Amino acid sequence: MNMYDIITKKKHGETLTEDEIRFAVNGFTDGSIPDYQMSALLMAICLKGMNDAETAAMTFAMRDSGSIADLSGIPGLKADKHSTGGVGDKVSLLVGPMVAALGVPVAKMSGRGLGHTGGTIDKLESIPGFSVTLSNEQFMENVRNVGLAIVGQSDDLAPADKKMYALRDVTATVDSIPLIAASIMSKKLASGSDVIVLDVTMGSGAFMKTLPEAIKLAETMVKIGEASGKKVYAVITDMNQVLGTYVGNALEVREAVYALRGNIADDLKRTCLTIAGLMLLGCKKAKSLEEAMDALEEVLNDGRAYRSFLAFVAAQGGDVRYIENPELLPKAACKRVVKAEEDGYLLSVNAETIGRSSVILGAGREKKGDPIDMAAGIENYAKVGRRFNTGDELCVLYTDREESLDAAEALYRSALSFGALPVCEPTTIYGIVDENGFTPYKYNK
16 A cells, blocks of 8 residues: 555546555654655545545544543543634634533533634633643543633644644645534544534634535434434524624623623524534433523523633633632733724624634734734624614724734725615525435524
8 A cells, every 4th residue: 555546546536445545644744655645645535535435434533643532531422513713703712601500511522723713711811810731640630620621732632633724824725614624523532532512613703604515414424423422403593793792802801701691692592502402412411402591591691601611610720710800811001992983783794704803912923923912802793684883882992002003994994885775684594414414404593
């Protein structure tokens, strides 16, 4: 078996065997297969695609390239969730404590933000003292005792994915559904949970720009879950505008705290109840999604979810005074109120452009390793369907870089389109994918 023949086979659109895929993944991971040959194979996959069996084999080979978390010492079924990325996506900060408050352990490894997409780990690090690095023993103890732990991805978790993604990023081979699915699912399967709920975002602020693309990715990942023996759901959610109100690390933590106390935006609430509800359903804590969502709404209303978040923060070294009084969280030195310059209805928003505006302010990274300003970000009031009069506030920009305000404002304004006639508010959730395929969502109103 050699890499030349494997590349040639895929170049001609033929199906690779599991052994051939493992040979390629293992060889690239251990260094015996050079970058240029793996680049050629990735491009062939990008152009010719992979069938379900090939995609599953790629995922399992990547999963097995490193350690696999053993959560068997934690009683009961364990749940995890993953988002494909977005703007203002603080869902993990809410879903984790909501689910933990109802007795489902959540053992989660999360990533950092890059580009216009925020990362859960960065957001949590805006809480003074909070540690995203725990020993395996402490991680397990926190999940057992608190019901929730969120840490950064360890270097030995699916190392093949880390190497392959770095190569895809510089060879224009990122936009391949089989490769995207294998990248996400290899890490989720290696994380060891029994139930995985995937938030597949769709729209201008997401990687998947259209509903058919999002459904295809969701179905591919659910099939991989089936093949691995895991229960996997995927929720197709809207990312054509900011989720909730805030974009930025400390700002999103502040919003999450108030949301857990019951003051939560409708779109954020709907998304969180659905994702958390499927986690409960998969872990057999509810007989239907409706029953699960009702129970979750109770823990939001009666304070259990908030208390769960407090316990989680304290267990990972965070100073809970900043949760009890979230106005203590980092605040920017400069702010600018951006006001409407015309009368009209907001017709559309480009969420990616708003995300890029937040990066200019310092809330995100252009490349890995860039420092971020925990206090920077955007308080956004511009939601599609709302009417604004000249002088109404559209957003507030926050930054420690005063010189960035003009460019950030110009970019933010370019993301908005106004018109004289009203339009409907966009759908929050398009549907759910499980082993039976895609089902349109019915709880948006």
